[in-house]
Amino acid sequence: MKTKKSLRVGLVGCGHVAQFAHIPALKRIKQAELASVCDVNSAVAQEIAKRFSIQGFYASLSEMLQDERLDIVDICTPPDTHASLALQAMEAGCHVLVEKPMALNTQESDQMIKASQNLGLKLGIGHNMLLHPLISRAISMVTNGYIGELAGLDIQYLLNRYRGAVARHEHWCHNLHGGIFTNKLPPPISLAMAFLRNLEPVAVQSIKYTDREWLIADDLRVILQGDNGMATITVSTNCPKDIFILDIFGTKRNLHLHLNNAVMYTCGMARYGRCSVVFENFRQGLQILTGTASTALKTALRKHHFGHYALLLGFIESIQNDTEPPITAEEGRESIRLIEKIISQIENDPRYMRG
CATH class of the missing domain: 3.40.50.720 (NAD(P)-binding Rossmann-like Domain)
Structure with a gap:
């Protein structure tokens, strides 16, 4: 060969x-x-x-x-x-x-x-993020019907208020149209696009309650409506650490993904009886423990990644094999279109216009 x-x-x-x-x-x-x-x-x-x-x-x-x-x-x-x-x-x-x-x-x-x-x-x-091992696994589970019919998503992107772009007024992202949200919305938007079709923002709410004048707003909530469900997105700049959580709701099971810790657990169909709460807590705890151990081992072996390795390898292979890149330019453009709509609703609110 x-x-x-x-x-x-x-x-x-x-x-x-x-x-x-x-x-x-x-x-x-x-x-x-x-x-x-x-x-x-x-x-x-x-x-x-x-x-x-x-x-x-x-x-x-x-x-x-x-x-x-x-x-x-x-x-x-x-x-x-x-x-x-x-x-x-x-x-x-x-x-x-x-x-x-x-x-x-x-x-x-x-x-x-x-x-x-x-x-x-x-x-x-x-x-x-679309090539994160947990996301790839979740997409497969949804596609294969493991959760039943997809009912919706809840995505939380919580940013550390004490470091990084949130704390640094001189960071380049604050000069963008839409400020920090233009830079932080692509990951949750792309995740919503991975599960839901033909998305449109139907509600956008932002709030400014600190004196950090370099932030266009402190917290942002977005509701996206798709053909096959809704997604809610929270981006907050007031958390003690960075946290990225994705909850996927289905008619049979829910999936809870903590992407920072690379841990996922499932919430199954309701069980009734005296032992049901104990059983469900034990089952979820075992999934968390197993996932944590797996992540620790992969980290020690330098095999843990947040999708960049798979992204770059897939892009190189798309050139060698003349196939589509893992994430196409058309998908990137659709993300930009949705972000433009969201940011326009924030910046058209006179309470949050820059002076």
């Missing part, structure tokens, strides 16, 4: 998601050679290249494209640069994987999709 050649990858943007997700994943993939990294801060690019034993480092994409023979450009920069960098990379003949959100708006998304189609190049979107 003929071995497929490794694809040379150049990564743009050496921030947190690159250092802790994309680069470690790419270094594990045999079909990829991470040839170079690029960052507007050349010192950062040089430091990252040295730390991860990467040959090339640059301060601009144009310089990297000129000097390197690349097959793929992996874009990990803030979203206001995604469209221009993706178009530049595709015009140079490179396939592109771009972090979520794929662009600032649907107009930019359309430009990227058109370029990809015209040039015959792959354009993939970094909705890594």
Whole structure:
């Protein structure tokens, strides 16, 4: 059997998601050679290249494209640069994987999709949560009818108020149209899209109750209506730690996924009798214990991941096999369309307009 050649990858943007997700994943993939990294801060690019034993480092994409023979450009920069960098990379003949959100708006998304189609190049979107092992398992369980008929979803994305973008007024996300929510809505939106069809936001409520003027709002609630059910999304900036929870409701069983801890348990059909509560608590506790042990073992063996490895591997294989990327540009655009509608409802409320 003929071995497929490794694809040379150049990564743009050496921030947190690159250092802790994309680069470690790419270094594990045999079909990829991470040839170079690029960052507007050349010192950062040089430091990252040295730390991860990467040959090339640059301060601009144009310089990297000129000097390197690349097959793929992996874009990990803030979203206001995604469209221009993706178009530049595709015009140079490179396939592109771009972090979520794929662009600032649907107009930019359309430009990227058109370029990809015209040039015959792959354009993939970094909705890594859809490739999280627990999400893949949950999708299979729903598809196979394990929970009965799907009744709806509840998604909670709770952000640590003491660190990260929430606490840092200088973080780039606060300059986006929609502020931090433009950057944090893609994961819950993409999860809702994975289970429900033809979604539209039917209710959006946000509230501002702290003096953190860099936040457009402190908490956000969204109700999405689909052809086969509803999803509620909560994004809160006032929690003591980051928590991502997905509850899937079915007519026979419910699924509860704690994505940070990589633990899932099921709530079965009602049982009546004196021992039913004890039995259900024991059953759920056993599932949590088993899931925790499995996650701990995978973490120790460095096999635990939040979907980036599967995302990058799938994108590389889509190029080698000429198949669809794991997350298509059209899916990324639909996420952007929904986020635009949600943000417009927030920013049209005069209570939350920036001064």
